[in-house]
Amino acid sequence: MLFNRNFADLITFARASAGWSYSAGGVLVQSGANTPRLDYDPLTLAARGLLLEELRTNLLWPSMYGLVTAPTYYTITNAASLVAGQQAKRFVMVGAGGPNTPAANGAQFTATGPMCTWSIIEIDPASVAGAITRLLFYKTSGTPGIWGGVNLDLTTGVASVASGTGTVTYGAVKLSNLGPNGGAVYLLWTATTNAGGETLNAYPYPITDGSASGAGKSVIVHHHQLEAGAYPSSAIVTTSAQATRAADNATITDLSKIGFSQGEGTVYAEFMVPRIASGVAGDSFGGVITICDSALNNYFAVWPNVTGNVKFSRKAGGAVVDITTANSVVVGAVAKVAVAYGAAQNDAICLNGGTVASAAAIAPSGMTEMRLGRLASNPGWLNGWLRNVRFIPRRMSNVELQSLTA
The missing domain is CATH 2.60.120.200 (Jelly Rolls)
Structure with missing residues (x-):
C-alpha cells in the first residue's frame, strides 16, 4: 500500500524544465527542474494534488506584456503581480484612437492543429466603468480578417464570443476574488484549430474601446500565453524568448x-x-x-x-x-x-x-x-x-x- x-x-520523478503552479497562498510560484508541483486552487486555496501535465511551449514573450515604449493609445505602468518575481502591467486607455493591439513577440503561428491563447487579468478598481478586454485570433493569409476570440466584461465578469469568420471555443475562470491590486482575477482563454497553410495571429486587446469614449478604461494583465493545444495548461513564464515546460514523469x-x-x-x-x-x-x-x-x-x-x-x-x-x-x-x-x-x-x-x-x-x-x-x-x-x-x-x-x- x-x-x-x-x-x-x-x-x-523527472521533468526536464522548471514548472509553475499555485502556492497555498494563491500565488504562481516556480518549481525547479525535476521537482514535483503540489498545486492549490487559487480561489479556495484548497490543495488540488500533484500536477501532472504534457509538454507545452509558450510562444509569446515576454509573458507579462513587458513593452518598452507605451503605445500612443495606452498608458502602461507596472503593478503588483500574482506571479512570483514578476511585475504585472496596468493598461489605461488614452482614448486617442488607433488600433489597440500591443505587439507580442511570437504571436504569429502557422502550425496545423489546435491552438490556445489565454491571459490572467485583474479588474482594475481604478478603471472607468464599462471596460471590456479581449483576446482575438486574426487571420493574415488568404482572406485577412478577424477569425474569432473572446470578450470579458470587466464589470460583470461574463465572457462572450468575439465573432469572426472562424470557429473558436472560449471561457473565463475566476482565480481570485481579491487580487494583489484589489480587483477580481480571471483566466480568460480562447482556442481554435488552424488549418494547414493558414497564418493566424494572437492579438490581445487590453481594452476594446480605442475611441475617445474609452479614455480612462483600464485593466491589469499578469500573464499571457499562446500554446499548441485545445485548452490552457499551467503558466509558462517567458522573458526574452519562448519557453517550454517539459512533461512530468512520475x-x-x-x-x-x-x-x-x-x-x-x-x-x-x-x-x-x-x-x-x-x-x-x-x-x-x-x-x-x-x-x-x-x-x-x-x-x-x-x-x-x-x-x-x-x-x-x-x-x-x-x-x-x-x-x-x-x-x-x-x-x-x-x-x-x-x-x-x-x-x-x-x-x-x-x-x-x-x-x-x-x-x-x-x-x-x-x-x-x-x-x-x-x-x-x-x-x-x-x-x-x-x-x-x-x-x-x-x-x-x-x-x-x-x-x-x-
Missing part, C-alpha cells in the same frame, strides 16, 4: 515497494481533471495510472475518456480490452476510482461509489512499473491532479469497492 513513505522513496520503478502482486489485487486512486476534452492532436484521453511492462505489451491502465466515463484497460500481449463505468467524473471535483482483479474472479472497476462494472479476467504478465498520471499509450497525460494512489494486495469484493470509492 502507498502510505507512510516519503515521495522520493517510492517515486522516480513512476514507481520497483513494484515490490508497494507489495504489488500480478495475481490478485485492488488499485485505488483519487484524481481531479479541469476539463473533459482532448489536449494536443491525437490525445483523446488522460491516464490516471498504468501498471505495465517496459514494452507496453502487458498492462493495467485506468483513465477517463472524453465523455468522462472511466475505463479499466487490460492488455495481455494481444488486444486491449476495456471495462467502462456507467457514471462519469465531475470536472473540478475529486474522483475516486478503484479497480480489482484476481485469479478465477472477474475484473472490476468502480467510480465514486457507483455501480460496479465487471468482465472476465485478463491476466497481464511481466509488469514492472507503475506510471502515475500517464496512460500506457502516448501522449496520454492526465493534465490534472493526482491526489492519492494505493495498492491493496487482495481482490476486494464489489461491495467493498463501492464503499472504498463512495
Whole structure:
C-alpha cells in the first residue's frame, strides 16, 4: 500500500524544465527542474494534488506584456503581480484612437492543429466603468480578417464570443476574488484549430474601446500565453524568448515497494481533471495510472475518456480490452476510482461509489512499473491532479469497492 513513505522513496520523478503552479497562498510560484508541483486552487486555496501535465511551449514573450515604449493609445505602468518575481502591467486607455493591439513577440503561428491563447487579468478598481478586454485570433493569409476570440466584461465578469469568420471555443475562470491590486482575477482563454497553410495571429486587446469614449478604461494583465493545444495548461513564464515546460514523469520503478502482486489485487486512486476534452492532436484521453511492462505489451491502465466515463484497460500481449463505468467524473471535483482483479474472479472497476462494472479476467504478465498520471499509450497525460494512489494486495469484493470509492 502507498502510505507512510516519503515521495522520493517510492517515486522516480523527472521533468526536464522548471514548472509553475499555485502556492497555498494563491500565488504562481516556480518549481525547479525535476521537482514535483503540489498545486492549490487559487480561489479556495484548497490543495488540488500533484500536477501532472504534457509538454507545452509558450510562444509569446515576454509573458507579462513587458513593452518598452507605451503605445500612443495606452498608458502602461507596472503593478503588483500574482506571479512570483514578476511585475504585472496596468493598461489605461488614452482614448486617442488607433488600433489597440500591443505587439507580442511570437504571436504569429502557422502550425496545423489546435491552438490556445489565454491571459490572467485583474479588474482594475481604478478603471472607468464599462471596460471590456479581449483576446482575438486574426487571420493574415488568404482572406485577412478577424477569425474569432473572446470578450470579458470587466464589470460583470461574463465572457462572450468575439465573432469572426472562424470557429473558436472560449471561457473565463475566476482565480481570485481579491487580487494583489484589489480587483477580481480571471483566466480568460480562447482556442481554435488552424488549418494547414493558414497564418493566424494572437492579438490581445487590453481594452476594446480605442475611441475617445474609452479614455480612462483600464485593466491589469499578469500573464499571457499562446500554446499548441485545445485548452490552457499551467503558466509558462517567458522573458526574452519562448519557453517550454517539459512533461512530468512520475513512476514507481520497483513494484515490490508497494507489495504489488500480478495475481490478485485492488488499485485505488483519487484524481481531479479541469476539463473533459482532448489536449494536443491525437490525445483523446488522460491516464490516471498504468501498471505495465517496459514494452507496453502487458498492462493495467485506468483513465477517463472524453465523455468522462472511466475505463479499466487490460492488455495481455494481444488486444486491449476495456471495462467502462456507467457514471462519469465531475470536472473540478475529486474522483475516486478503484479497480480489482484476481485469479478465477472477474475484473472490476468502480467510480465514486457507483455501480460496479465487471468482465472476465485478463491476466497481464511481466509488469514492472507503475506510471502515475500517464496512460500506457502516448501522449496520454492526465493534465490534472493526482491526489492519492494505493495498492491493496487482495481482490476486494464489489461491495467493498463501492464503499472504498463512495
